[in-house]
Amino acid sequence: MSEQAIDVAALGPWLEANVEGFHGAFELEKFAWGQSNPTYRISAASGDYVLRRKPFGQLLPSAHAVDREFRLISGLHPLGFPVPRPYALCSDAEVIGAIFYVMELSKGRAYTNGALPEFGPSDRCSMYEQLVDTLADLHNIDPFAAGLGDFGKPGNYFERQVARWTRQYRDSQTDDLPEIERLIEYLPASLPEQSRTSIVHGDYRIDNVLFDEGKLAAVLDWELATLGDPVADFSYLAMQWMMPADGSAGLAGLDLVALGIPSLDEIVERYSTRSGVPVAAKLDWYFAYNLFRLAGIVQGIKKRVIDGTASSANAAEMAKRVPTLAEAAWAFAEKAGA
Numbered sequence: 001m002s003e004q005a006i007d008v009a010a011l012g013p014w015l016e017a018n019v020e021g022f023h024g025a026f027e028l029e030k031f032a033w034g035q036s037n038p039t040y041r042i043s044a045a046s047g048d049y050v051l052r053r054k055p056f057g058q059l060l061p062s063a064h065a066v067d068r069e070f071r072l073i074s075g076l077h078p079l080g081f082p083v084p085r086p087y088a089l090c091s092d093a094e095v096i097g098a099i100f101y102v103m104e105l106s107k108g109r110a111y112t113n114g115a116l117p118e119f120g121p122s123d124r125c126s127m128y129e130q131l132v133d134t135l136a137d138l139h140n141i142d143p144f145a146a147g148l149g150d151f152g153k154p155g156n157y158f159e160r161q162v163a164r165w166t167r168q169y170r171d172s173q174t175d176d177l178p179e180i181e182r183l184i185e186y187l188p189a190s191l192p193e194q195s196r197t198s199i200v201h202g203d204y205r206i207d208n209v210l211f212d213e214g215k216l217a218a219v220l221d222w223e224l225a226t227l228g229d230p231v232a233d234f235s236y237l238a239m240q241w242m243m244p245a246d247g248s249a250g251l252a253g254l255d256l257v258a259l260g261i262p263s264l265d266e267i268v269e270r271y272s273t274r275s276g277v278p279v280a281a282k283l284d285w286y287f288a289y290n291l292f293r294l295a296g297i298v299q300g301i302k303k304r305v306i307d308g309t310a311s312s313a314n315a316a317e318m319a320k321r322v323p324t325l326a327e328a329a330w331a332f333a334e335k336a337g338a
Contacts, residue, residue, distance in 0.1 A: 006040070006053075006096045014095050015042070015049075018088040019102050022046050032312070036297075037066055037223055041105065050084065053100035054093075055309060067091060068151075069222045070101040072199075075146035081138065082218050108212030110220070114240055114249040114261075121260025123214050130216040131206060132267050135237060136274035138219075139198040139230035148199060152227025156194055158289065161232070162187045165296040172296075172303035177323055179330035183292045186338045192285060195277050198230040204237050205249050230277050235286030238264060238279075242287060284336035291329030298322050 008028060015022045024045020031039045042049040052066050066089075073083040085104040093099050116124045143149050153160060166184050201208075202224025210218040241264040243250030256263055262270070265280075272278050302319035304310040312318070330338070 011096055014090060015044075015102065018090070019049065020087060022049070022087075036221075036301075037069075042102070048105040049087065050103050050105050051100055052103070053096065054098040055304075065223060066099060066101055069225065070103075072148065072151070072222045072225045073103065075148045075151075076138075076141070076199075079141060079146055081141065082134065082216060083222075084218055084220070106210050106218035106220075108210030108215075108217035110207045110210055112207045112249070113247050114206055114251050115245060115254055115259060116261075119214070121258070124260040125262065127211060127214060127216070128206075128262050128267070129270065131209065131237070132262075132270050133274055134209070134216055134219065135201070135204055135233055136271050138201065139233065139275045139277065141199055143197070143199050143227055146199065148227070151199070151225075152197075156191060157197070157200075157226075157228030157232065158191050158194070159188065161228070161293065162191070162289065165293045169296040169299050172300045174299070174302060174306065175322070177326045179323075179326035180292070180295065182338070183288065183326070183329055183333060186333050187289060187292060190285065190336070190338070192231075192282070194229045195231050196229070197227055198233075199225065200228045200230060200233045201225050202233070202236075204233050205240060207249055230275060231279055231282070231286060232290075234271050234275075234277070234279055235283055236290045238267065238283060239287060239290050241267070284332050288329050288332035288336055288338075291325050291332065295322050295325035295329060298325060 006028060011028070012026065015026070022044060026042050026044035028051070029041045029043070031041060037052050038055060040051040042051055052069065054066055070086055070089040074086045076083045077085055084106045087102045087104065089099075089101040091099050111118070116127060119127065143151060169180065201219065201222060203221050204219070208219065208221045209216055210220065240249045241251050244252050245254045251261065254261070268280050272280065298318055299322050301310060301315050302322060305316050305319045310316070
């Protein structure tokens with residue numbers, strides 16, 4: 001089955017039977033975003049919805065877990081956390097060729113440029129403060145209150161994650177990169193103590209949230225969510241301040257004061273105060289880890305480009321970033337004492 005070949009005739013009856021209020025003829029349009037799990041807008045007589053599915057074809061065993069993603073937003077939505085309303089999960093891959101779920105289409109839009117050129121300084125400040133506060137609020141949710149007490153494994157989160165992303169990298173490896181090999185040796189030998197166990201998003205950054213008229217309306221892309229160390233999420237977000245400003249999420253090199261965007265020190269203090277998790281003076285190891293992890297994710301995309309199963313139009317361009325990410329990760333590891 002080809003990338004675009006969703007059987008609309010098979011999908012329609014399933015939607016009518018499983019999505020509350022769904023009726024009428026509908027159209028399916030693939031979003032450009034949704035790099036890992038292909039994502040579609042369903043425009044129906046009863047309204048607009050979003051469908052997220054696993055990619056077709058051969059996949060790594062633990063990747064593209066849309067069923068976990070659905071369970072996660074189903075736990076968070078009743079608590080008032082800003083996620084789209086979940087409607088239904090289809091675990092029968094025979095319906096359209098892959099498992100999928102349907103959720104509401106949230107109002108608002110994602111902003112891929114971290115400089116937020118569409119806004120003025122006060123709006124930028126507010127949006128970044130909401131971004132940090134929402135993450136702290138996620139980390140303050142009791143996983144058991146969300147029905148997610150068993151959503152992750154016990155033990156040291158970073159130990160599991162370093163092992164996981166080493167496996168993922170090895171499973172999709174196409175080149176020999178000395179920095180990656182050094183990181184694979186260094187990271188498990190230098191694990192930090194876990195701060196506490198929280199729900200972690202796993203890919204929290206400005207372009208994975210929607211803003212509606214300057215208000216944070218929804219957090220998207222929960223595929224990598226689990227239970228783990230909240231510092232993993234915060235340090236991943238903080239990477240935005242370390243990455244070059246090239247029109248994507250990175251902010252390094254910008255005049256943040258003039259733009260009204262909080263500094264790294266300011267978001268560290270704001271997050272620590274709201275979450276109760278101190279993160280100051282600890283970030284170099286976490287930056288090395290996050291860049292290693294990102295290299296593993298992008299390596300997976302590179303392998304899918306080679307195999308011809310990549311979902312996003314810019315996947316081939318992204319795939320070229322693996323060596324740069326590896327070098328940057330090792331540079332932070334050296335700052336952390338490697």
